[in-house]
Amino acid sequence: RVDAKPIKQALSLWASKWVNTFTQHLKTHLLGKLADLSTFMDRVNTGLDMSVPYGDLTGLVDIMTHIHAVRSRSDVEEMFGPLKRVVNLLRKHQISVPDDSLRVLEEAPAKWTQLKKKTSMTKDRVGNQQAQQTEKILADTDIFLKKANQFRTTFLDRAPFRYSIGVDSAYKKLDEYHILLVEIEAEEQALTKLQILFEISVPENTKLKECRHDLQYLKIVWDLCALVDYQFIEWKKTAWKNVNTEFLSDETKKMLMQVRGLPKITRDWDVFAGLEGA
Numbered sequence: 335r336v337d338a339k340p341i342k343q344a345l346s347l348w349a350s351k352w353v354n355t356f357t358q359h360l361k362t363h364l365l366g367k368l369a370d371l372s373t374f375m376d377r378v379n380t381g382l383d384m385s386v387p388y389g390d391l392t393g394l395v396d397i398m399t400h401i402h403a404v405r406s407r408s409d410v411e412e413m414f415g416p417l418k419r420v421v422n423l424l425r426k427h428q429i430s431v432p433d434d435s436l437r438v439l440e441e442a443p444a445k446w447t448q449l450k451k452k453t454s455m456t457k458d459r460v461g462n463q464q465a466q467q468t469e470k471i472l473a474d475t476d477i478f479l480k481k482a483n484q485f486r487t488t489f490l491d492r493a494p495f496r497y498s499i500g501v502d503s504a505y506k507k508l509d510e511y512h513i514l515l516v517e518i519e520a521e522e523q524a525l526t527k528l529q530i531l532f533e534i535s536v537p538e539n540t541k542l543k544e545c546r547h548d549l550q551y552l553k554i555v556w557d558l559c560a561l562v563d564y565q566f567i568e569w570k571k572t573a574w575k576n577v578n579t580e581f582l583s584d585e586t587k588k589m590l591m592q593v594r595g596l597p598k599i600t601r602d603w604d605v606f607a608g609l610e611g612a
Contacts, residue, residue, distance in 0.1 A: 357429045364420045364431065367413065368438045375442075375449055378403055382456045386463060394463050394549075397456060404453040414443055414530040468532050471525070475536055478525055485518055486541040493545075494552060497608020501563055504556045511549055516544060551600050558596070559609050562589055 386393040397577045414547040421431055457464075493511055494504035511581055519542055529536060593610050 357427050358426060360420050361424055361429055361431065364417060364424070367417060368435045368442075371410065371413070371442060372438045374403070374407075379449055379452065382452050386495060391467065392504055394460060394467060395528070395531065397460055398464065401453050401457050402531050404449060410446055411443075414439070445587055464532060468534060471528050471532055471534055472536075475529070475534075478521065479539055479557055482518065482522070482539050482541040485514075486545055489545045489548070493548065494556065495603045495605055497559075497605045501556060501560045504552075508549065508553055509557065511545070514612070515542065515545055516550065519546070530604060547599075551597055552603075552605070555596060555600050555603070555605050556610065558589075558592060559605065561610065562593075565589070 361384075378400045381396060384397060386397055421436065421439065424431055489511060492507070494507040499507070522542060528534075544590060590610070593606075596606065
């Protein structure tokens with residue numbers, strides 16, 4: 335007769351360990367969620383009390399940041415039910431939850447409702463200032479769009495699209511335009527942040543993204559140009575008696591396959607034609 339008692343004990347112990355691991359994970363998740371929610375609501379509640387004198391852009395941006403934070407948290411109300419179910423599950427397994435956390439969960443729905451009302455009232459309070467700043471942001475947006483369009487035009491004219499510029503000059507141009515792009519992209523990000531905070535809807539401008547994509551592809555093409563140049567320079571150092579024509583032919587075909595494997599967008603560029611003919 336087989337004694338199954340040791341197996342049952344081992345299985346029971348193993349199951350208990352997994353239950354403990356799972357319930358401790360749930361408890362950690364619960365406490366983290368409640369702590370984050372409490373901190374968020376307290377921070378926003380305090381922030382919404384700030385007074386904003388006319389002309390105080392920093393203060394207005396801070397207020398609009400808090401308003402946007404509340405409006406973007408559509409998940410909060412959906413949290414309460416699942417978190418309460420987690421508490422009940424933990425209690426079922428005799429896992430205690432701190433009273434402070436339970437209090438936060440109990441009071442959270444009412445506090446959230448009150449916070450949404452306060453957010454709406456604060457938005458009305460700063461409405462005139464928001465409208466004035468919105469006009470300024472729209473004007474700044476128009477100016478920036480013209481700047482971005484001009485940047486794109488200059489980029490297409492001066493970036494290293496031509497093969498005749500050579501590898502060294504091309505890399506200098508690539509570095510130069512990377513720095514310029516980083517600067518103007520930072521301007522765009524700052525303006526976009528304001529547009530989001532002040533609820534301004536503007537058509538997406540793709541000029542800078544096109545420049546960034548072109549710059550990345552140009553780097554790929556010129557890296558291959560540099561590789562081909564280096565390889566041919568090295569081969570030219572080989573003495574005639576040591577030339578292996580079959581090897582050179584095979585390697586040349588491999589490089590040609592790399593060239594033809596470049597992204598399709600690059601095939602209309604002069605640098606691609608020059609590389610392919612090299």
